[in-house]
Amino acid sequence: MLVAAFGMCTGVLYLYSAGTLVIPIEKSTGWSRAQIGMGLTVVTIITVVISPITGALVDRYGARPLALFGITLFSAAFAAIGLTGESIGSWIFHWALLAVLAFGMSPATWTSAVTNLFDRSRGLALAVTMTGMGIVSLTIPLVSQLLVEAVGWRTTFFWLGAIWGGIGLPLVYFLLRDGRSGPRAPSSAETTRREGLPMRESLLSRQYFAILVATLCFTFVAMSFVVSIVPILVWQRVDATQAAALASLFGITAIIGRLATGFLLDRFDERVVTTIAMVLPIAAVSLLWSMPSVIPLAALSIMITGFSLGA
Known part of the structure; x- marks a missing residue:
């Protein structure tokens, strides 16, 4: 379970380190x-x-093989971004290569490993696994900023890839099991046949389309905030290290948001809870736009967004 949490952490490494790297690259x-x-x-x-393809591969081959390939290729591709040439085409190519080679780092890989091992307390196990994203958003902005100041942005990509790959690969190889290697009692989900719509019909349904559009809109807005917050604060004459430390607040509030949302979903209509979580970034952006140089308000906007991401 903790290995899966580390895998989730590694899979979003690029996202939470990007904010501190933008200005040096620029x-x-x-x-x-x-x-x-x-x-x-x-x-x-x-x-x-490629996410649906990854899901199909997990179903066919299990989580462990994909995790081994994924963490190895992801770490190498992330480190290689530092080799980007002078053209913007080279930059985009390296990121596209990272996305393709990181197919095994999908959340589907890590959550599958957990759900196959736990018949009881599965929700708690998944919650612990998902905290990996909160942990990386808590630590990586500051670590990345310190590395940039010490060795420059190109070498920062190398060290982040090497550190996470060097730790993650042995953990996955020796400790990760996906529940396929030995017999276990079937869970109720496996023994009970659940009827549902065919996949083609599901993908064309109004509900799926609504969820897809809402998720894409939320992701682009929230992720843009995550990547841009450090450059925005530095532009407002906040020290780069202090800006990175403020960005670490994403992690704390993301973990709180994940736990709080689980509590609320058990007691209130999930549509209401989801709607509130998705509109929170509007409040965060409004606060930052109104007074970007006021540090307490900037911190509050970061915490609101972090809570929403955790939710």
Whole structure:
């Protein structure tokens, strides 16, 4: 379970380190922030396309083989971003390569490993696994900023990839099991036949389309906030290290948001809870837009967004 949490942590490493890397890359290459952000956009698009393929591979081969390949290839591809050439095309190519090679780092891989092992307390096990995202958002902005100041942005990519791969690969190899290697009692989900719509009909349904559009809109807004917050604060003359420390508040409030949402979903209509969680970034952006140089308000906007991401 803890290995799966580490895997979740590694899978979003690129996202929470990006904010501290934007300004050094901008100064070094002369690219605009919009051009730099195209790398993350490419990752998002490719991830959406290959996620169903990853799910099918997990169902067929199990979580462990995909996790081994995924963490190895992801770490190598992330480290290689530091080798980006002078053209923006090279930058986008490296991010596209990362997205393709990171197919095994999908949340489906890690959550599958957990659900196959737990028949009881499965919800708690998944909650612990998902805290990996909160942990990385708590630690990586500051670690990334310190590395940038010490060795520069190119070498920062190498060290982050090497550190996470060097720790993660042995953990996955020796400790991760996906429940397929030995017999276990079938769970009620496996023994009870559940009827549902065929996949084609499900994908064309109004409910699926509504969820897809809402999720994409939320993801683009919230992730843009995560990536842009450090450059925005630095632009407002906040020290880069202090800005990275403020960005770490994402992690604390994401964990709180995850636990609080689980509590609320048990007691209130899930549509109401989900709607509130999805509109919270509007309040966060409004606060930051109104007074971006006021540190307490900037911190509050970060915490609101972190809570929403956790939810």
